[in-house]
Amino acid sequence: MDEVDTIIVGAGVVGLAVADALSEAGKEIIVLEKHDGFGRETSSRNSEVIHAGLYYPTGSLKARLCVTGRRMLYEFCERNGVPFKKVGKLVVANHPEEREKIHAVHEQAAQNGVEGLRMLSRKQVAQLEPGIVAEEALFSPETGIVDTHQLMACLERRAGSRSATLAYGCEMTGIERNNDTYQVEIVDTDGERMRLECRTFVNAAGLNADAVAGLAGIDPTEAGYRQHYCKGEYFAVSSRHKDSITRLVYPAPTPVSLGIHVVLGLDGAMRLGPNAFYVDEIDYDVNQAHAKEFLAGAREYFPRLALEDLRPDQSGIRPKLQKEGEGFRDFVVAEESARGLPGLVNLAGIESPGLTSCLAIARAVAACI
Ligand SMILES: Cc1cc2nc3c(=O)[nH]c(=O)nc-3n(C[C@H](O)[C@H](O)[C@H](O)COP(=O)(O)OP(=O)(O)OC[C@H]3O[C@@H](n4cnc5c(N)ncnc54)[C@H](O)[C@@H]3O)c2cc1C
Incomplete structure (x- = not known):
């Protein structure tokens, strides 16, 4: 043998x-x-995002390995010619409870040692991303995307x-x-x-x-x-919006996911996703009927988006240790x-x-x- x-x-x-x-x-x-x-x-x-490490409880493996891994990954990509871009990310809020959530994320991220974070006013968000509407946003310049x-x-x-x-x-x-x-x-x-x-x-x-x-x-x-399977679907956004948003844009997070966000490819192509729902079996179909839910979520901060801009793209499945509703x-x-x-x-x-x-x-x- x-x-x-x-x-x-x-x-x-x-x-x-x-x-x-x-x-x-x-x-x-x-x-x-x-x-x-x-x-x-x-x-x-997946979203191909190099996360800064904003959300995870301080001291957890997710927080530590994300912050260290992110620094290692940028250096690795630079040294080995793997395409990546540190595009930065906005976590946006339009309602009082969302503003509370993004302030909590800011505090958590600072405790996790994430560099360069800034809170932005409505005016500063509009200057940075004219297509985006938000009362307030957390800006993370260390977040990026990579060609997986x-x-x-x-x-x-x-x-x-x-x-x-x-x-x-x-x-x-x-x-x-x-x-x-x-x-x-x-x-x-x-x-x-x-x-x-x-x-x-x-x-x-x-x-x-x-x-x-x-x-x-x-x-x-x-x-x-x-492990419990938690599915996440993506919708591609019409090329008429290509390059109209240049940073990743996320809503305030929910307990199971980071929320339906604007995902950018290295070529500037835009997708929305992923949603999050538990499933019993692995099946990568994307349900066209979910487009309305995507539109409703994203229009809160991306008002120019229309239903006809969305077309089913891919999906992925998260191997979660927590069952639905668990912490x-x-x-x-x-x-x-x-x-x-x-x-x-x-x-x-x-x-x-x-x-x-x-x-x-x-x-x-x-x-x-
Ligand atoms: C919707 C979604 C969005 C995400 N977005 C991000 C993101 O933006 N940024 C981020 O950092 N992370 C993200 N993730 C998480 C990230 O994609 C995963 O953590 C990562 O890809 C896991 O890699 P892996 O190698 O552990 O698993 P996998 O890529 O699943 O690889 C496991 C491999 O094991 C093989 N295998 C299994 N059993 C056997 C066997 N018995 N014999 C031989 N081979 C076997 C499988 O075929 C598979 O190829 C996301 C995940 C999802 C689902």
Whole structure:
């Protein structure tokens, strides 16, 4: 049986970042990915925003890994030619309760160490973004956007050019501890089964991370790793509005999401999204009937928008640890020695800001195996 230092399950942005970090340290690695290429799931179905770290409770992994990861990611993109733009972001408020919320976000963000924040008056918002109407806004100059596909391609290239093998079309179906190694069972696209041996194992399986932890003998519910799917849809905005807004624009956040916001592509194309609703199954269809809800939300701050400007785009699914109605849950980054599984790391609940945090998550994983 072939033996490597580390097996990583999942070639999303997190698994690839872990492969990059571990291969830099000279480890021999295999990345198992059930699809025929990298980034076929959540990593290609998001807003591509490099978050500043405004919202998360101070000291949480989400706050720390987002702030550190954001700084690491800008530097990484700069050094490796990955396209990005620090466009900045406005969190806007038009009602008294929203103004209260954005002041609370400002305080939270300052405690999280986010740089350069400023409150803007109605007049200052109009000067910065003439298409936007807001009584008040929080401006975050450190927020940006990144070409996620190029980022993943770069991480894959770097890891592959060192000591990592990317095994596409290979689904991990089992894992057993045997003396001081793990035996990992794989099924390829032809249905052929094989086994590989490794000393350390990283579960970066995204929406499937709770099931993969289960294969290792951990009860996901008891461990607090059970994930609940929360869907987010996007609508593309007509090109007649292209370049009319140059910064990301968010409403005040809700308990489950950051609210339906203006998402910008690096080419200036505009989308609205994502909404947030819990689902039982993975299904990426976008419901045209939701356009009205998008319009109502966005017109509060973007009054020139009309229903005929919106066309269904893509959707993504968040692997949330909290069930509908439950409070904040943090990322899980857990080395499982305490469960008798030394060198096995589970990553669960890696929803937003997982893209922003990917390099910092990878560094945290490398530090514990
Ligand atoms: C709507 C939405 C908007 C978001 N916006 C942002 C944003 O603007 N900024 C931000 O920072 N974050 C954002 N996020 C979060 C971000 O997209 C995720 O945190 C990140 O992509 C997670 O990456 P991952 O590698 O953990 O998971 P994934 O990309 O899902 O990768 C996991 C991989 O594991 C593979 N896999 C699973 N099980 C197996 C198995 N048994 N064998 C082999 N392979 C397996 C899957 O095929 C998949 O490719 C958003 C998320 C959503 C849903």
